[in-house]
Amino acid sequence: MKFKFKPITPNLGIEITDIDLSKPVDAQTQKQLYDLWLQYAVMVVRNQKLEPPQFASVAQLFGDILQQQLTKFTLEDHPLVGTISSRDLPMVDGKLKVRGENFHTDHSNYLAPPKATMLHAVALPSQGGDTQFVDVRRAFDDLSPKMKEKILPLRSAHVYESSKSPRKMADISAEERAKVPQTLQPLVIGHAETGRATLYLNTGRMEGIEGVESAEAFKLIDDLYAHATQTKYEYRHQWKHGDMVIWDNRSVMHQANPDFDPSEYRFLYRIMLQGVPLNAFQKQNHEETAA
Structure with missing residues (x-):
């Protein structure tokens, strides 16, 4: 099966055209798509x-489907398929309050967070509602050697909603909250498939840093977040009808935008893919692999 592809930026984002994914995909095509996705971290399949x-x-084609955390945002007949609907969103000061309105990686509080998230555009507003991505691989690469050495051994507690969260998570019952996992995650992970070092940040869920005084910990988190979300690391996806986008939660953070007419309908299907427990980046092991 042949298809066309074009990098969207030199390092982040790959556009795929001239393929119909509603039809069976052969093994060779599957591998080509998967390898391109790993390399560019965000894959946009048009039409x-x-x-x-x-x-x-x-x-x-990309992995095992992860059961949705919040079942109220799933399709009744297809519970493995989640939904993002503007009709589910509250209005605050005349604007829609979208889920994910700051850069984050999905479900970082899971012991094995989803390796990927996929969206398929079903209904879109006439303008706005873009999804932004930042490359946390390059963000780590650009840190000073001193900062890299400082953060490599550090871990952060990831909970359902941080006390310093810049956004409010979805309301859930006390019973649901008791079932939500929380865990310690490295500040710098080694990508499970590529071995590459990446920053692992989620200010909505990070509750300090293990062994670091609270104020200092949150300042470090904020500094790393500000560094990683610079526009030089960003690809901003402007949705078109028929777009299917899959991104690597180990390589990018993403952010939603509420900048569209709330009277217009925005509806997307969402699926997450099962990941594995995250491991801290091991500099020595990476150097041995690269040698």
Whole structure:
């Protein structure tokens, strides 16, 4: 199966055209798509028309589907397929309050966070509602040697909602909250498939840093976040009808935008893919692998 591809930026984002993912994909094409996705971290596949079962089948080209954390945001007939709907969002000061309105990586409080998230545009407003991505691989690469050495051994507690969260998480019951996992995650992870070092940040869930005084810990988190979210690391995706986008949660953070007419409907399917427990980046092991 042949298709066309074009890098969106030199390092982040790859656009795929001339392919119909509603049809079976052979093993060679699957590998080509997967390898491009790993390299560019965000894959945009244009002009797709996928029903929920087809969307799930496409997801399985990239991994195992993760059960959705909040079942109220899933399709009743297809519970593995989540939804992002403007009709589910509250209005605050005349504007929609979207989920994910700051840069983050999905479900970082899981012991094994999702390795990927996929969205498929079903209905879009006439303008706005972009999704932004930042490359936390390059962000780590650009840190000073001193800062790299400082943060390599550090871990942060990831909870459902940090006391310093810049956004409010979805309201859940006390019973639901008791079931939500929390764990310690490295500030710098080694990508499970590429071995590359990446910053692992989520200010909405990070509750300080293990062994570091609270004020100092949150300042370090804020400084790293400000560094990683510079525009030089960013790709801003402007949605088109039929777009299917899959991104690597180990390599990028993403952010939603509420800058569209709330009277217009925005609806996307969402699937996350099962990850593995995260490991701290091991500089020595990476150097041995690269040698």
